[in-house]
Every structure is written in structure tokens, then in C-alpha cells.
Amino acid sequence: MDGVKAIVFDTFGTVVDWRSSLIADFSTWGAARFPAADWPGLVDAWREAYKPSMDEVRRKVRPWTNLDDLQRDSLRPLAPRFGLAGLTPGEAEYMIRGWHRLDPWPDAVAGLTRLRTKYIIGPLSNGNVALLVNMARRAGLPWDMVFATELFRHYKPDPETYLGAAGLLGLAPGEVMMAAAHNNDLHAARACGLRTCFFARPTEYGPLQSRDFAADSDWDVVAADIGDVATRMGV
Amino acid sequence: MDGVKAIVFDTFGTVVDWRSSLIADFSTWGAARFPAADWPGLVDAWREAYKPSMDEVRRKVRPWTNLDDLQRDSLRPLAPRFGLAGLTPGEAEYMIRGWHRLDPWPDAVAGLTRLRTKYIIGPLSNGNVALLVNMARRAGLPWDMVFATELFRHYKPDPETYLGAAGLLGLAPGEVMMAAAHNNDLHAARACGLRTCFFARPTEYGPLQSRDFAADSDWDVVAADIGDVATRMGV
Numbered sequence: 001m002d003g004v005k006a007i008v009f010d011t012f013g014t015v016v017d018w019r020s021s022l023i024a025d026f027s028t029w030g031a032a033r034f035p036a037a038d039w040p041g042l043v044d045a046w047r048e049a050y051k052p053s054m055d056e057v058r059r060k061v062r063p064w065t066n067l068d069d070l071q072r073d074s075l076r077p078l079a080p081r082f083g084l085a086g087l088t089p090g091e092a093e094y095m096i097r098g099w100h101r102l103d104p105w106p107d108a109v110a111g112l113t114r115l116r117t118k119y120i121i122g123p124l125s126n127g128n129v130a131l132l133v134n135m136a137r138r139a140g141l142p143w144d145m146v147f148a149t150e151l152f153r154h155y156k157p158d159p160e161t162y163l164g165a166a167g168l169l170g171l172a173p174g175e176v177m178m179a180a181a182h183n184n185d186l187h188a189a190r191a192c193g194l195r196t197c198f199f200a201r202p203t204e205y206g207p208l209q210s211r212d213f214a215a216d217s218d219w220d221v222v223a224a225d226i227g228d229v230a231t232r233m234g235v
Numbered sequence: 236m237d238g239v240k241a242i243v244f245d246t247f248g249t250v251v252d253w254r255s256s257l258i259a260d261f262s263t264w265g266a267a268r269f270p271a272a273d274w275p276g277l278v279d280a281w282r283e284a285y286k287p288s289m290d291e292v293r294r295k296v297r298p299w300t301n302l303d304d305l306q307r308d309s310l311r312p313l314a315p316r317f318g319l320a321g322l323t324p325g326e327a328e329y330m331i332r333g334w335h336r337l338d339p340w341p342d343a344v345a346g347l348t349r350l351r352t353k354y355i356i357g358p359l360s361n362g363n364v365a366l367l368v369n370m371a372r373r374a375g376l377p378w379d380m381v382f383a384t385e386l387f388r389h390y391k392p393d394p395e396t397y398l399g400a401a402g403l404l405g406l407a408p409g410e411v412m413m414a415a416a417h418n419n420d421l422h423a424a425r426a427c428g429l430r431t432c433f434f435a436r437p438t439e440y441g442p443l444q445s446r447d448f449a450a451d452s453d454w455d456v457v458a459a460d461i462g463d464v465a466t467r468m469g470v
Binding site for chain 2: 128144169170
């Protein structure tokens, strides 16, 4: 991997464990107020709405809308289906901000801290700047720069996002490595000329996980977790 | 200062000592190659070209051009005037990258580290992302997010820059404080609704310093340096 100067990370699922974090957060917060809530069902359905909501923006059916605002719209119809009838706007905001409070996978902070000694690191995530900054502060993610795709007004896998991060760093695409637990993210990054790094997060979707148990291509680096990425990258 | 959630910092002169850093860097680097160079003269003249070059972009006389590229153009006519005849493109790049290698003022890293425990912090600088990221890594500036005005394709003091930083953080302008050693930056920030914080850097321009020895308005916070900002902000 000679020539790689920066490593950018998919974030939801790759760096942070969104599903366990949200279920734990909401179960505690809402236990008394919504005793009949199906929190795993709500979280899974909310995540299911994530990609279609971004695709509306990507296809320009909908003008640029950041992730917090997409999540707000996605939550509204789901609330009554999963036992949250009467959810107030303030309560919905608490839940939307739940995406700012996700816990890192156990290897993430230590692995990123090692990588940062040699490489510029940042998230390249469909989360918005506020979300990613709040997440990093709470979780201790030592980013050099936050490449929210909001900066480019495009969502991954649009090429503007991968090329945008390289461009802001003044680097050629081949000097940037995309790291993700999702093969499709890496296919899109490779098509833009970035280097690629995969490690699996086989419990990301809990019992619903149906893919991304292993690399589906000859990615430049295939590792066990972020600590192993650091080892393989020589730090 | 109740309600302030983020503090953004002007960078050149406010956080880093560009003049002393560049003169020391170039004097050492170029001693043998350019024995007749006038390094202080070159650095002062280069900085003198900074604002007019950005103003061309701000007035849309020139399309968006980031600071590294403006500095490249500004350096070219200055080189022969200050004893750098025969400067090669590679040597010019070294000098342009000198702006990525600036040293912080002595109080900066410790003061920012204190402030970060309570506030989101970032540069709000006309430097480009690559410059500010490289500078932060080298100098140990603990930014949460790098608000290069390049992200907005506007240079300060355009309002898009101040409002853009607040917008990306999902904050109202009054929840963001602009900190600068330059009164004019604070006048522009205040006009956008931001809170304001001044501290003087009376040696920024060396013997050429003619202004900004003191606050020229009733800024929300007037401090001695970044450590004193932290004290006044209760951290």
C-alpha cells in the first residue's frame, strides 16, 4: 500500500455499532413512557428506510436533505407501527439524535489512534457534519477531518463523495484508501480510483444480517478489524 | 456566554505564528541555495498579496481558487524581487507547503485542549482543507472539525463562511463564537449573529504590525490569549 496517505472510513456499521447502540439507548430512555414499544423492530425498520430515503436525494427526486432531516421524516410513519403512538416532536428529536450517540466497535478507537500516527484519517459517511462531530466527541474517534458527504451535497455511492474527499485533501484518488465493512461501498470507491480495505462486521444487522460476512472481491487490504488494518498498514 | 456550543478560530495569526514560522523555515531550507534572499521581505510581501488575491475571488473576478493555488500565483512574481531568481516549481511547492507547517503560538495547543472539553472547536480559516489538516497534525491542534472556507467556496469575510460553519453544526449563529486576533473578522462574524472573542497577537506582523493591538469594539469576550479564553469560558 505504498503511496496511501489518507484512510477514510465508512462509519455506520464500520466504525460504530448503530443497532446495539440505538436499541440500548431507546430501551432505557423509553421504558416507562412506551412500555409496549418494539425497539429492535423500530430500529431495524428505521435503518431499512435509510437507503431509499437517500436514493430519493441521489435521483434528485428530492432536493438536498441532510441525514438528520431524512431520519426525521422516516421515523414519523414508523412510530405508531412499533408502539410509539403519541411520540412528541421533542421525543422524536431525542431519537434522531440517537444517531449522534452511537458506540464504537471495541477495536475502533485504539485502531484509529494507531492509524492516525501515519495516515490522515476521517469518516467518509452519509451522516451529516453535526452528527459525525457529536459522535466523534462522545466516542473519542480521533478524526483529522470529518468528510460528511453533506459537504458535497451527494450521498455515497455517488462518485462526488469519494473524489470529493480526495480533492479536499489535495490527494490523487489512489493516495486515499476507503475502509468499509460493506462491499458495495468499496466497489464504488474502487471505480473512482481509491484503494480499498474491507473488514467484516458480521453482527451489524443482528439476526437480519444477510450479507457482507466476507470480502466479495480482491480488495487491497482485507483485515479482521481496525486494529488489524493498522497492523497490515505497518503502524 | 450561556448558549455558546461551538468556538471557531481564525487561524493565520490567531492560532499560528505564520511570519516567524515561515522566515525560520525558509531561512534554514534556502540558506545555501539562495544566499542573497531577503526572507522577511519575501514573507511580508507574500502575506501582503494574500487579501487582494482572495478579494478577486470574492468579487468573482476570478473563479473559485483555493488558498494553495492563490499562494502559488502570488509567489511567482515575488521570487525574483527578493533574491530567489531561478526558483524551480518544486522549490515553489516546498514554499507553498510552508503554510501547512506553521507553528502554533505558545498558548494555543493547551488552550484549545481545555476548550475542547466543553465546546466543539474548529478553525474557520481561509486556508484550504489540506493545509489546515496538515497544519493540525503537525502542530497538535485538537480540532473537532476543520471549517476551511473552501467548503463554502467563499472566503471570509463573506457571510456564507460564518453562517456555513454554524449551519453544518446544526447550530444557530448565536450558539457559535468566532475567536480572532483581527477585529475585522469579528465585525463580519457579529453581523451574521455569531458571538465574538478577541485576543491580541501584537507581534503577528513583526515590525510591520499597524493594527489589532487591542479590541476596537465591545466583543463578547476579550482575553489575553487562548488559555485566558478557556478560563473566561469556564473551563
